[in-house]
Amino acid sequence: MSPLPIRLHVPGPTPLPDAVREAGARQMVNHRGPEFKALLGRVTAGLGRAFRTHDTILVLSSSGTGGLEAAVVNHLSPGDPVLAVTIGAFGDRFAKIATTYGADVTRLAMEWGRAAEAGDVAAAAREMAARGRAPAAVLLTHNETSTGVTNPVAELAAAARTVVPDVLVIVDAISGLGAVPFETDAWGVDVVVTGSQKSWMVPPGLAMVSVSERAWAAAERATMPRFYFDLAAHRKSAATGETPWTPAVGVCFALDVAIALLEAEGYEAIFARHRACGAAARAGLRALGFTLFADPAHASDTVTAAYVPDGLEWSALNGALKARGLILAGGQGKLAGHILRLGHLGAVTVNDVLAALAIIEDALIALGLPPGERGAALVEAVRAADASAQVPAGSAV
Numbered sequence: 001m002s003p004l005p006i007r008l009h010v011p012g013p014t015p016l017p018d019a020v021r022e023a024g025a026r027q028m029v030n031h032r033g034p035e036f037k038a039l040l041g042r043v044t045a046g047l048g049r050a051f052r053t054h055d056t057i058l059v060l061s062s063s064g065t066g067g068l069e070a071a072v073v074n075h076l077s078p079g080d081p082v083l084a085v086t087i088g089a090f091g092d093r094f095a096k097i098a099t100t101y102g103a104d105v106t107r108l109a110m111e112w113g114r115a116a117e118a119g120d121v122a123a124a125a126r127e128m129a130a131r132g133r134a135p136a137a138v139l140l141t142h143n144e145t146s147t148g149v150t151n152p153v154a155e156l157a158a159a160a161r162t163v164v165p166d167v168l169v170i171v172d173a174i175s176g177l178g179a180v181p182f183e184t185d186a187w188g189v190d191v192v193v194t195g196s197q198k199s200w201m202v203p204p205g206l207a208m209v210s211v212s213e214r215a216w217a218a219a220e221r222a223t224m225p226r227f228y229f230d231l232a233a234h235r236k237s238a239a240t241g242e243t244p245w246t247p248a249v250g251v252c253f254a255l256d257v258a259i260a261l262l263e264a265e266g267y268e269a270i271f272a273r274h275r276a277c278g279a280a281a282r283a284g285l286r287a288l289g290f291t292l293f294a295d296p297a298h299a300s301d302t303v304t305a306a307y308v309p310d311g312l313e314w315s316a317l318n319g320a321l322k323a324r325g326l327i328l329a330g331g332q333g334k335l336a337g338h339i340l341r342l343g344h345l346g347a348v349t350v351n352d353v354l355a356a357l358a359i360i361e362d363a364l365i366a367l368g369l370p371p372g373e374r375g376a377a378l379v380e381a382v383r384a385a386d387a388s389a390q391v392p393a394g395s396a397v
């Protein structure tokens, strides 16, 4: 065991504030009793404020993928035409879930590193409609964690609706919601899925899902098989302050405290903090000689992907980072070995990003790739973080 502090910078699970850890270690309560009922009510109301919705919020005990599966099986029938907009590994997974359950999936796949474009979404939906297969649902990824790209969800949803006004818009917001702006009601998103181990500063174990009236109506007609993730059963139980199956009570305790912390900071301040962290990560890595992977116009403020420098093996770089206490993520799928991913979401500050950059610089020097003047990348990172406060929310820095 290393005596060094471990700096966990994967894009989830994220480090936990002490109060959240302590809450997770509390003694159990009866999940059919009044204490849990009050807790579920508080958590659900808090999530509604974070999702910016009046829709039903359900708390499922599963990882985020379970929430995505719930979003598919409750609202669709086998054979339904579905437009899956994929910009990376998680978009591909979402499409695969729909295919697995028998949806007739048309994939709109963007080059990895780029965001989807509204014009392409509209064109794909139009092409499907022209074949007599107008999409019943469009699947979108809010923040593609495998590439470090944030999609313009509002524009993409609106584009799909110009072609099919009542299309269900289902969004994987697992690694973005709570850290970067998301407006469920204002953007007309029908089903939104997030996961506790990301921006929420909570251990893995919960998928939180919002469901619109349009999506509930679709659920009544939908015939895909479902049991554990039957959202109508979850809604029925939620009405009495319960979940249909035994919930991850400890993670719910933690989420309750985390939401209180998030609200004490305020979501605007949280978004600004993530904007500063994203700007610092991008500027710092660039100054260290890395080439960033994502299109700068849509670079994520929760995770930054960069190419492993020429002449270096990811395994060697990762070994040097781990020896210094820094835990990053590598590439997924076809990007394995080619990129690294620095997570900066949840309970993270610019100082944490600076510490990570300092360790990366140190590792590069040790590996014989001196990144220029010592400390210069940190100065660039600080400047970029400061500058991020000057630009309007949602603009890329």
Ligand SMILES: Cc1ncc(COP(=O)(O)O)c(C=O)c1O
Residues within 6 Å of the ligand: 011, 012, 063, 064, 065, 066, 090, 141, 143, 144, 145, 146, 172, 173, 174, 175, 195
């Ligand atoms: C965008 C996105 N979608 C889906 C998932 C899958 O979530 P989980 O691993 O919690 O099942 C992740 C996890 O990293 C993610 O970032």
